[in-house]
Amino acid sequence: MDIKNIKSQFPIFSKKINNKPLIYLDSSNSSQKPLSVINRLNDFYSNEFSNIGRSIHTLAVNATNKFDETRISVKNFINAKSKEEIIFTKNATEAINLVASTFGQQNIREGDEIIVTELEHHSNYVPWHFLRNNKKALIKFAPINDDGDIIIDKLKELITSKTKIIAVTHLSNVTGTIVPVKEIIEMAHKKNIPVLVDGCQSAPHIKVDVTDLDCDFYAFSGHKVYGPTGVGILYAKKKWLEKLPPYIGGGAMISEVKKDKVLYAPLPEKYEAGTMPTAEVITFNESIKFLESIGMDNLMKHEKEITNYALEKLKKINSVKIIGNPKNKAGVISFLIKDVHPHDIATILDEYGVAIRAGHHCCQIFHEKMKLSATARASIGVYNTKEDIDILVQAVENCRKVFNLK
Amino acid sequence: MDIKNIKSQFPIFSKKINNKPLIYLDSSNSSQKPLSVINRLNDFYSNEFSNIGRSIHTLAVNATNKFDETRISVKNFINAKSKEEIIFTKNATEAINLVASTFGQQNIREGDEIIVTELEHHSNYVPWHFLRNNKKALIKFAPINDDGDIIIDKLKELITSKTKIIAVTHLSNVTGTIVPVKEIIEMAHKKNIPVLVDGCQSAPHIKVDVTDLDCDFYAFSGHKVYGPTGVGILYAKKKWLEKLPPYIGGGAMISEVKKDKVLYAPLPEKYEAGTMPTAEVITFNESIKFLESIGMDNLMKHEKEITNYALEKLKKINSVKIIGNPKNKAGVISFLIKDVHPHDIATILDEYGVAIRAGHHCCQIFHEKMKLSATARASIGVYNTKEDIDILVQAVENCRKVFNLK
Amino acid sequence: MDIKELYQDIILEHGKSPRNKGKCKGYNHEAKGYNPLCGDKVHVYLKLNDIKQVENLTFEGEGCAISLASASIMTELVKGKSVIEAKKIMNDFLSMIKNDTVIKSNNLDEDQKTKIMSLSGVKQFPMRVKCATLSWHTLNSAMEGKKDEVNSEAVD
Amino acid sequence: MDIKELYQDIILEHGKSPRNKGKCKGYNHEAKGYNPLCGDKVHVYLKLNDIKQVENLTFEGEGCAISLASASIMTELVKGKSVIEAKKIMNDFLSMIKNDTVIKSNNLDEDQKTKIMSLSGVKQFPMRVKCATLSWHTLNSAMEGKKDEVNSEAVD
C-alpha cells in the first residue's frame, strides 16, 4: 500500500469545504474512515445483519463468528494474551469508567489515593473524580514540565502505601507527548500498584504491545483508529476481569438468573451487557486490516515525517507559538497565534478548508497549568501530506492579515 | 408508502438463506434496516463525518446540528416535552443501568424495595439486582398469570412505604403482552413512586406517548426500531435528570474541570460522556422518518393482521402450543412443538430460510415460572407478510416429520 | 463569502479593546453565560435603577474576537436604556443574526446601528452565532433575575 | 444438504431416550458445562477406579436432541475405557466434527463407530457444533479435575 496515495482511499477527501479541498487536521478528535470500512458497514447491514450470540439461525451465527473475529484481531493488534481480555464498550470513556467503577467498588476505601497526571483527558480524570466523591478517596496529579513531559521523579514521589491505582495517558492529545508508560508501570508494579493506560491517542499512532508494557488496563476508541463511532475497547488482564464485579447488568452478561440470585457469564461476556454495537465491532475488523495493510512502522514513519515538516514550517512563523516541546512527540500540534484567539483561528482556517480544533481539547487541567484558556490544535492522521501542511501554514499566516495585524 | 411492498425497501430480503428466501421472524431480537438507513450511514461517513460538539469547523458543526435534529425527532416520536429529556446511550440496557445506578445512589437505602415483574427481560432486572447486592435493597416480583398478563391487583399489594421505584416492561418480548403501564403509573404516582418503563418492544410496535403515560423513565434501543446498532435512548423527566448524579464521567459531560472540583454540563450533555455513537445517532433520524412515512397506526394495523393470521394458523397445528394468551397481544409469538426441542426447531426452520429465536429470550424468570427451559419465538416486524407466515407454518409442520413423529 | 465580512474592522477593534470590562460598582443583577461548544464564558454585571433603567452594564469574560466584540458593543448600546428598550434591541439583534432581518429599533442612533450591524456577518457563519449571542442571552438572564447559568446550547 | 443428515435416526432415538442419565453412585469426578449461546447445560458424573478406568459415567442435562444424543452416545462409548483411551475417542470425535476426518480409534467396535459417526452431520451445521461437543468438553474437564465450569464459547 502506497502511503502517499492513501487519501484516495477515503471518500470524504473528494469533498469540498467552502469550495476548497478538505484538509483534515482533526484526527486526534476522530479520524476519517477508509472506503473498506464504510463498505463493510454497508455490506453487513445489507446482506448479513443479525444480532449476535442469541439466536442460532444462519445470520445470527455468522454475525456471532464475525464479532469474535474482530475480538481476535484486536487481541493481535495490541498483542494481548487472550481474546477474553478484550472487552467491547461504546467508547474509551466507558472503558475507563468500567475500570474506575468496578475497581473502585472493590479496592478503593476512604483515604486511598489515585494518581493521575496533569496531561490527562477529562475522560481519564472524571471517572476517578467520581471515586473521590463517592469513596472519599484522594486524587494526586503527577506534574508536567513546560515541555509537556510528565516529571517521572515527581510521580514517583507521589506514590505512598495508600496509592491504589495509577491512570496515565500513553500519548497526550494536546502536546503529542509520548509518555514512557512502560517505565511508570515497572515502577508501579514494584509496589504492586496496577496501572491503567489511556491509549486513545497511542492506538492510532504508535505500535502498542500490552504484553510488553505489562499494563493492567488499556483503553481506546475505534473511531480514532479509522473505525466507526460507537465502539470502544478495554483491554484488561484476565486476573482483573475475573476478580472485579460486573459493570453494566442485563441480557447476555448472565449465565443464570433466578429471583434470588444472578450468576454472571464467563469472560468476555460478563462485561458486555445488552445488544452490543454489533455492526460497528464487526466493521472495526476492517479498520485493523487497513492499518495492517499499511504497517504500523510505515504509518509511524510517515506521520513523523509530516509532523516534523509541520513543526519546522510553523516555527518559522513569527507570531506562532507551539505548546509543549516533549522529548518524544507524535503528530499532535497545539499552537497559538499572537493576538488571535484560537476560535477565530479555527474559523479562518475553516475558510481555507482546513479543519482543526480550538478549545481546551478536554484537557482543562493542562490548560490551567499552562495558564491558557484555549489553544488551536492541528493533529495528523495517516492520510495527511506535506501539501496539507503547506495549506495549513498558508492559512495560519493569513490569520494575522485578517486581523489587520502585521 | 405501501406497507405490502415494504420488504423491497430492505436490501437483506434479496438474500438467500440455505437457498431459500430469507423469512425474518426475529425482529424482537433486532430488526432489519431499510435502505434509507443504510444509505444515510454510508453517506454520513463518506461525505460528512466529524465528531460532534467539540470542534467548530464546518464538518463538526454540521454533524453537531444533525445530531441535535435526531434528538428532536426522538422527542417528537415519543412525545416528550423537551429535547433535554432525551439521552443517547449505547443500548436500552445501558439506559436502564443509568437509571438504576444514579437513582439508586441517591434514593435507595438498606431495606428499600424495588418492584419489577415476572415478565421482565434480564436487562430490566439485573441492574436492580446490583442495587439489591450493593445497597441491601429488596426486589419484589409482580406475578403474572398463565396468560402472561401481570396481575395488577397483586402488583398493587406489593407496594409498601418502602417501595422506591417500579420497573416494568411495556410489551413482553416473550408473550407479546401489552402491559397497561398507564394504569400502573397512575397507581404508583398516587404513592409518589416513580416508574421506569422498558420500552424496547413497545417503541417499534405501538404508538408511544411518554407525556400521556406520564412515566418517569422510558428506555429503548435504536436497533429494534429499524435503526443501527450502538444507539439506545433514555427518556427521563427533566426533574429527574436535573436531580440525579451523572453516570459516566469524561469529556463532553463537564462544564468546568479543576484539580479539586468538577462541574457538570447542563442537560442533555451531563449524561453523554465521551464520543457518542455519532454516526448511529445521526442515522437513527432516518429510522424515525421511515416509521413516520408508514405511520404508526398503519404499522400497528399491519402487524396486528399478520399476528392474528399467524396465531390462527399455528393454533391449527395439533402439536403446537402457544405460550401465553394475554388480553392485549402484539406480534411476539413464543411456542413449543411437542417432543421437539426449541433449538432443534430453530435449526430445522433455518433450513427453510426461516429465522426465529430459540432459548429463554433473556427472560429466565418467566421461563422458570412457566416451568419451561426454552421456547421458540417468531416475532413480527413491519416487513413480514402472510406469505412469510405460510412458510413458517409449513416449516413448523415439517419439524415433527424430521423427528419421525406423526 | 469573504472572511472579512465576519471580521469587520469595528469587530476587530472592539475584540481587541472591549469597552466596559470588569465588575461595575453597585451592580444589582448579574448572570453567567457559557458556551460549551467552544468554552467561551461571560459574566454580566448590571445595575438597574428604580425606574428600571440600565444605569450601568459591564462584563467579564474570555473568548474570541466575536464574543468579546459582541459583549462590548452590547454594553455600549444598552447602557442608559430602559429594560423594555434593552429587550427590543436584543430581539432586534438576535433576529438580525439569525434571520437576516434589519434593525428596527428606533432608539439607536446611526453610530449605534452601524456598530450592531457590524456583527451581521456572523449569520453566514452558523458555528459562530453562539459566540455573538451568548452575552445577550446572559444580559437577558440578568435582567430577568434567573439563577441558572445561561447555556448557549439551550437557548439557541 | 438434507436436514436428515443432522437428525439421523440414531440421534433422534438417543435424543428421545438418552442412556445413562442421572447421578451415578460413587462418582469421584464431576464437571458442569454450559453453552451460553443456546442455554444448554450438562453435568457430568464420572467414577474412575484405581487403574484410571472409567467405571461409570452418567450425566444430567437439558438440551436439544443433538446435545442429549451426543452426551448419551458419549457415555456409552467411554464407559469401561481407560482415561487415555477416552481422550483418544474424544479427540477423534472432536476432529471428526470440526475437520471432517474419520474415526481412527481402534478401541471402538463397529456398532460404536456407527453411533459416533451418526453425529458427523453436525459439521455441516456450524451453529450446532457446540451442542454436540459440550458434553465431551465437560467430560474432559471432569477427567482433568478442573474446577471451572466449561463454557462452550471458550473451548471451541
Ligand SMILES: Cc1ncc(COP(=O)(O)O)c(C=O)c1O
Ligand atoms: C423487553 C426488552 N428489554 C430490554 C432489552 C435489551 O435491549 P438491548 O439489548 O438493546 O439493550 C430487550 C432486547 O433485547 C428487550 O426485548
Ligand SMILES: Cc1ncc(COP(=O)(O)O)c(C=O)c1O
Ligand atoms: C487522550 C484521550 N483520552 C480519552 C479520550 C476519550 O475518548 P472517547 O471520546 O472516544 O471516549 C480521548 C478522545 O476524545 C483522548 O484523546
